[in-house]
Amino acid sequence: MAAQSKIPQATAKRLPLYYRFLNNLHLQGKTRVSSKELSDAVKVDSATIRRDFSYFGALGKKGYGYNVEYLLGFFRKTLDQDETTNVALIGVGNLGTAFLHYNFTKNNNTKIQMAFDADTNKVGSKIGGVPIYHIDQLENRLTDVQAAILTVPGAQAQPITERLVQSGITGILNFTPARITVPEEIRVHHIDLAVELQSLIYFMKHYPTDE
Numbered sequence: 001m002a003a004q005s006k007i008p009q010a011t012a013k014r015l016p017l018y019y020r021f022l023n024n025l026h027l028q029g030k031t032r033v034s035s036k037e038l039s040d041a042v043k044v045d046s047a048t049i050r051r052d053f054s055y056f057g058a059l060g061k062k063g064y065g066y067n068v069e070y071l072l073g074f075f076r077k078t079l080d081q082d083e084t085t086n087v088a089l090i091g092v093g094n095l096g097t098a099f100l101h102y103n104f105t106k107n108n109n110t111k112i113q114m115a116f117d118a119d120t121n122k123v124g125s126k127i128g129g130v131p132i133y134h135i136d137q138l139e140n141r142l143t144d145v146q147a148a149i150l151t152v153p154g155a156q157a158q159p160i161t162e163r164l165v166q167s168g169i170t171g172i173l174n175f176t177p178a179r180i181t182v183p184e185e186i187r188v189h190h191i192d193l194a195v196e197l198q199s200l201i202y203f204m205k206h207y208p209t210d211e
Ligand SMILES: NC(=O)c1ccc[n+]([C@@H]2O[C@H](COP(=O)([O-])OP(=O)(O)OC[C@H]3O[C@@H](n4cnc5c(N)ncnc54)[C@H](O)[C@@H]3O)[C@@H](O)[C@H]2O)c1
Pocket: 090, 091, 092, 093, 094, 095, 096, 116, 117, 118, 119, 135, 150, 151, 152, 153, 154, 156, 160, 175, 176, 177, 193
């Protein structure tokens, strides 16, 4: 595994991009992909992709491309080995409470360290071992936290996002229906259950798994 820690930073940054696309291909039942196909999808030129993949020990074969399963296995291992990322959760309601109970116990390198809410009845308690602070404390408490999970009502999403960005958060997992605006160096992943469900139904219809 030592070779994996030698991956250049620029390559490592593209890993999640590759991972998402390959995962989608895998879900569609595709077993191989060409560097051209990948290049078009992730908007990285084929030469860079080939160089990146050579670090992973994945050497594409002419006329075959890359084995999707092999790459996915590699990415899972590598992404899992990343250094610990501290996460804060904002909005301890129905959804937020469920996440705190879950707290990604199967994944050692991601942990919700703290949570925030505006409701004084929730502040001062712990859920799943995670302390809940008042949202007024956000700027004081958010030191050494890199990512945030947003589970507040939609109308609160943008103002809270601005405070998170000011506090040095660089990644936001947004569960609210609001589309949030951030500076371009901040990464936002939006999880919309309605869209996910529609997408599932689309794939059920068009890519039945028992083909
Ligand atoms: N519950 C679901 O299944 C579900 C599914 C998909 C998306 N969502 C979205 O996730 C978000 C949360 O949903 P929910 O059902 O948990 O809502 P909820 O009303 O149960 O919880 C929202 C929490 O945010 C807190 N809050 C309100 N304003 C705040 C502020 N300014 N700062 C900090 N905390 C604040 C509230 O006190 C409350 O605890 C919503 O945007 C919702 O649309 C929910």
